[in-house]
Amino acid sequence: MKKIKQLVVFCCAAMLCTPSAFGWGKKGHTMVVQIAYGLLDSATKNTIHELIDHMSAEQAGSWMDEVRSDRRYDYMKPWHYVNVEKGETYQTGSTPNVLNQIDSAISRLEHRDRMSHEEVKKNILVLFHLIGDMHQPLHVGYGTDKGGNSVQVKYLNKETNLHWVWDSEIIESEHITLNDCLKRYNDLPKPMIERLQIIAPEKWMNQPRSLLSAVYNFQDATIDQEYADRNKTVIEDEIAIAGIRLAAVLNHLFKA
Numbered sequence: 001m002k003k004i005k006q007l008v009v010f011c012c013a014a015m016l017c018t019p020s021a022f023g024w025g026k027k028g029h030t031m032v033v034q035i036a037y038g039l040l041d042s043a044t045k046n047t048i049h050e051l052i053d054h055m056s057a058e059q060a061g062s063w064m065d066e067v068r069s070d071r072r073y074d075y076m077k078p079w080h081y082v083n084v085e086k087g088e089t090y091q092t093g094s095t096p097n098v099l100n101q102i103d104s105a106i107s108r109l110e111h112r113d114r115m116s117h118e119e120v121k122k123n124i125l126v127l128f129h130l131i132g133d134m135h136q137p138l139h140v141g142y143g144t145d146k147g148g149n150s151v152q153v154k155y156l157n158k159e160t161n162l163h164w165v166w167d168s169e170i171i172e173s174e175h176i177t178l179n180d181c182l183k184r185y186n187d188l189p190k191p192m193i194e195r196l197q198i199i200a201p202e203k204w205m206n207q208p209r210s211l212l213s214a215v216y217n218f219q220d221a222t223i224d225q226e227y228a229d230r231n232k233t234v235i236e237d238e239i240a241i242a243g244i245r246l247a248a249v250l251n252h253l254f255k256a
Ligand SMILES: [Zn+2]
Pocket: 021, 022, 023, 024, 064, 065, 080, 129, 133
């Protein structure tokens, strides 16, 4: 009986802990990969598919979240985000964080002829996931509240935290689809798309970070329908931008 009780407590704790700090939920990460794939020519896409053993967009985009429960990958836990306090600017360094790991995966893959198939695959999956994560504003947010994870809020009458609202709640409740994100992509002016394609992860964080004032724009720990409606297109934009940047990186690395 005691064991069952312990198990129940453990499962509840695991369920409570699971959602936090995951970056976009599965749906968001899948859309980032699908947008990127749509921007690649078929030869480049085939090369990548082979290198990742034909994983689906859904599996590939969320692989880094799937391995979180596997202790062998504990070293990757700090890779999903970077914390920079309010009013401060990012100081370049070698601490493992989302920026450094994107940089490092790109430079490793530039010299992939010396790498094993498994290493190449892992680094591609890291790029798929982290370029998505970086465009969730709370993954480039403030350490004081753990990127919104310790900000308890009521979202449409449900107790949750701000981070999870941005990871998944709005995407789910506003029914954001791939087509919505593609529509936002199609509305972007061509010169802007060209600017977005420049590979510079450290600069990339400025745009999602500039959204933090809007992210924290709510009162009484309550996030209402109006907030969700207002930020729906913001999320669609971020997913589209992440897809454009992921495609730029993949073209740089794998386009023949
Ligand atoms: Zn993540």
